[in-house]
Amino acid sequence: xxxxxKTVKLGRTAxxxxxxxxxxxxxxxEHQRIKTTLAKAKAVRPLAEKMVTLGKNGxxxxxxxxxxxxxxxxxxxxxFEDIAPRxxxxxxxxxxxxxxxxxxxxxxxxxxxxxxxxxxxxxxxVAEEKGKKRKAGKGDAENKSDRKSKKxxxxxxxxxxx
Amino acid sequence: xxVSKRKTSKMRLRTRKASHRWQPPQxxxxxxxxxxxxxxxxxxxxxxxxxxxxxxxxx
Numbered sequence: 001x002x003x004x005x006k007t008v009k010l011g012r013t014a015x016x017x018x019x020x021x022x023x024x025x026x027x028x029x030e031h032q033r034i035k036t037t038l039a040k041a042k043a044v045r046p047l048a049e050k051m052v053t054l055g056k057n058g059x060x061x062x063x064x065x066x067x068x069x070x071x072x073x074x075x076x077x078x079x080f081e082d083i084a085p086r087x088x089x090x091x092x093x094x095x096x097x098x099x100x101x102x103x104x105x106x107x108x109x110x111x112x113x114x115x116x117x118x119x120x121x122x123x124x125x126v127a128e129e130k131g132k133k134r135k136a137g138k139g140d141a142e143n144k145s146d147r148k149s150k151k152x153x154x155x156x157x158x159x160x161x162x
Numbered sequence: 163x164x165v166s167k168r169k170t171s172k173m174r175l176r177t178r179k180a181s182h183r184w185q186p187p188q189x190x191x192x193x194x195x196x197x198x199x200x201x202x203x204x205x206x207x208x209x210x211x212x213x214x215x216x217x218x219x220x221x
Contacts, residue, residue, distance in 0.1 A: 098211055099203045112204075 008043040026075040033114035041113040055084025
């Protein structure tokens with residue numbers, strides 16, 4: 001029976017799993033949002049939220065505890081200076097998981113995990129960043145992409161009318 | 163060891179097997195673009211989830 005055995009093992013040894021989760025939390029701190037399998041996202045969430053709790057504590061001891069888990073100084077710094085303070089009004093539930101359906105190659109369920117208190121800029125920004133990349137890549141094709149977006153908006157409104 | 167007393171009738175067998183029938187997945191309509199979407203999942207065609215743009219599609 002699996003009573004009271006809460007650890008999500010992810011098919012890895014303890015050290016492998018700890019390293020994986022630490023890396024994922026560091027990536028989440030760095031990029032505000034990461035795309036991973038649903039199982040990993042669910043495994044990352046408790047650790048990520050514990051790290052935010054440490055960050056809200058803010059003491060030197062908390063900082064060292066976080067460093068012992070995450071093993072990346074830059075990530076701990078950002079956690080304590082950016083991420084924890086902006087979640088100060090929230091008691092837990094610092095992360096959000098958005099399911100994205102199954103991956104094409106192996107049908108694994110994929111999800112985003114992101115900070116709930118990430119600035120709105122970060123939520124729309126993914127769209128902006130991609131738009132910039134598109135513009136940078138195509139160069140002269142800026143107008144075309146604009147037209148396309150207008151078209152897609154038009155089709156959206158049509159479908160809404162239906 | 164327990165031994166069956168009667169042969170299972172066709173009806174009894176088929177009634178039992180009927181409960182194993184495949185069920186199609188329950189899908190919803192995206193509130194934004196109207197395409198079919200699995201529930202609790204960001205829409206793969208328009209990228210909306212809970213009235214909010216979650217990701218950009220086809221960029």
